[in-house]
Amino acid sequence: MNGPGGVRPAYAMLAKWLEATPREVIDYRRREAEFIFRRIGITFAVYGNAEAQERLIPFDIIPRILMADEWKKLAKGLEQRVTAINHYLKDIYGKREIMRAGKVPEDLIFENPVFRPEMNGKPVPHNIYVHIAGIDVVRVNENDFYVLEDNTRVPSGVSYMLENREIMLRLFPELFIDHRVEPVDNYPDELLTTLKSVAPVSSSGEPNVVLLTPGIYNSAYYEHSFLADKLGIEIVEGRDLFVKSNILYMRTTEGPQRVDVIYRRVDDDYLDPLVFRPDSSLGVPGLMSAYQAGNVTLANAVGTGVADDKAVYSYMPEIVKFYLGEEPLLKNVETWRCREKDHLKYVLDNIDELVVKEVHGSGGYGMLIGPKADKNQIDTFRHKLKTDPRNYIAQPTLALSTCPTAVNEGVAPRHVDLRPFVLTGRNRVRIVPGGLTRVALEKGSLVVNSSQGGGTKDTWVLDR
C-alpha cells in the first residue's frame, strides 16, 4: 500500500473485494484456512521453545500482489545475483581471483567456518554450486527491491508457497477469476528438470534423483516429504544410501540402485562422517569421495555457506560487478562490518538506531533491533561487539513496505518480505513467479521469521 489512503494499482481490485465482503465472511474463511492447514499437518518446530514444539505458521488470507512488470524487474535482478554467486563460489574454491584482486579479503573467506577447505580445488558437476537459492528481498519504495539475505545452503519454505496457493484457490476461487495470477504449481517440475540437468556426466540414462532428509525430527521434514512426493522421487535418509568404490547407491527391495543427484536437505556438517562430523549418523560414509570423484551431484554443493554468510553479504555488489561486469539490479542494505575498526566505532556510536546481527545467526535469533531494545539489551550487545567484533554486522532499520493483512482488528498494514526461489540448472535459470511472502503479524514489527511469530501469505504475480 502507499500509506494510508493510497492503494497500489495491483491491489485495486482486491481492495474493492475486501470492501464488498462482510467481515464475518473473511473471518470464516480465515478459520477455514487454519482448519485446512491443521488437517494437512503443516507445522513448524520452533527451536528453543519447549511449550510449542510444533505449531502452525499463521496464514494470512489476503495475498501479496505484484504487477507483471514489477516481477520482471525483480526476476532479472535475482537471476543476475544468483549467477554471480555461482561464479563466485567456483572462484573461491578454484582460482581465488576475487581475493587476488583484493575485492574480498582473504581472512574473511579462509577463517570463515562456512568455507569448506574440503571443496578447495575440487570441481563440481557443471560448475554449479547453488542450484536452489531462496533470496529474501524487501521493497522499500516504488522502484527498489533490497536483498536482505541470500539463502544458498538449504533454503526452505517453498512448500508454503505451493500450499498457500492451493488453499487460496480452494477458498477464494472468485478472486482468481478477477485476477489473472501466474501459476506456481509448476515449481516441482522446474525443480526436477533443474536437478536432472546437473547429473554427473558419467551417469547413464535417466538420472536417478533422491531427496536426502535428516529424518522425521527435523523441523522441515514436512516440506521434505511434501517435495519428494510432488517431484515423484524417493525420500531417503543416510542409512538408505551407501557408497561402494566411489559410486553412491540406494538400497531398494530389488537391490542397489545407483543415485546420480541428491537434493540434500542435510547440512554440510552431517553429510559424511569420514570427512565432517564423525558422530553424524545422518549422512553417508564415503559420500564426499563419490562426490569428488564426480560420480554424484549434491544440490546444493558443499560449502555454499560462504556465499550467504552475513559478512560476505556486504561484498555482494562488488561480487556482481567483478564476475558479470554489470551494475547490480538488486540493492544491498547498507552494512557495517564490525570486523573493521571504523565500522565498529560507527556501530557502537549509533547502536540504538541499528539492527545488529550475528554473522552466522539465522531465523532472527541473536540479533538486536536498536530502536526497540532497552538499555540492558543494548549494553549486552555493546559488550558482545567489543569482545567479538568479527561475529557481527549492523544495518539500518529499513522502512519495509507493508501489505494489507487480516488481523483481529480487521484489515491493517503489516510489514512483509518475499523469498523467491531461484533454480539454476545446467543451461538456464528458472524462477517460478512469486515466492514465499512472510508477514510480521505484530503491529510495527519488522521480524518476519516464522520462528519469531511471523506468518505467510500467498504471493500473486499478475500476468500483465
Add this chain to the structure above:
Amino acid sequence: MRIRIVHETLYRYDTPAKSAIQLLRMTPRNHDSQYVVRWRVDVSEDCRLDQREDAFGNLTHSFTLDGPISELRIGVDGEVETQDTAGVIRGTVERFPASLYLRETDLTKPDDAIVEFAEKIGKRKGASLEKLHRLNASIFEGFTFLPNETDTKTTAAESFAMKSGVCQDYSHVFVASARHLGIPARYVGGYFLRGDGMNQQQAGHAWSEAYLDDLGWVAFDPANGIAATDAHIRVAIGLDYMGAAPVRGVRFGGTGEKLSVNVNLDQSSRQSQS
C-alpha cells in the same frame, strides 16, 4: 637419518561386520627434510585402494569392503630419509595461505583457561618464536602423559583442565593456544623414533606446526618438549586430529570390535646418520 616404519592396524570382530568403509591418511610425502624412499599400504581384504589428495595436501586412500569381515588388517611398511632442521619445515605441499590455520575447530576451541594460559605467554617480551618455544615447554612441563585417560573426542579444553593426556591432546592445546595468539598453527600426525630404544609403540605420534612470517612452518613437539627433529616422520596435517587421523571409518554390522595397533620404528641404515 634413515628410518624404517612398520605399522600394523588390526581390527577383529566377534561377529563379522557386513561391510566397512575407510579413509586412510597413512602415506607421507616428501619435503625438504624428509624423503620417502619406499612406502606401501596394504589392506588384508581384496579391495581397490583409491588414492587422492585431501584438502590440506595429505595423501589419502579410501576403500570399501563387503563382508563378512571378521578381521581387517591395514599394513604399512616404508622407509624414510630425514634431516634435522631444528624444526623448520620447508617444501611441503601447501594448498592454503597460512592464515587458514587460524580457524577454530570443535577440538581446538580455547576455553577461558586456555585463553588465560596463552595470553600469559603472549604477554612476555620477545619474538614469536621464543613464545612458541615457551608454549611448547609450558605444555610439556605442566602436563602429565597419561594414556587411556583421553580419547579421540577429547577437546583441548578438557585435556587442559586435567593437565594430562596423550600426544594428541598436547598438540591440541598447543594449536589452540597459538591460534589464540594469532599465530597460525596445525596438528601433525606421524611417527617418532624415540631415543630410549623403545621401538615398539602402540600408536603413532602427534605434534604441531606453527607459522612464522620469517621462518615459515616450524614444528614443535610438546609431548617431548622439543622442536621436531630428524626422528620425526611427518605423515599428515590438519586443523586438528580429525583432519589428520590415520584412519576414519564406518562399519556396518558386526560386534565386539577389538583394535590393536603396532608401530615398529628402526633406524635402518647407520651409515646415513649425520
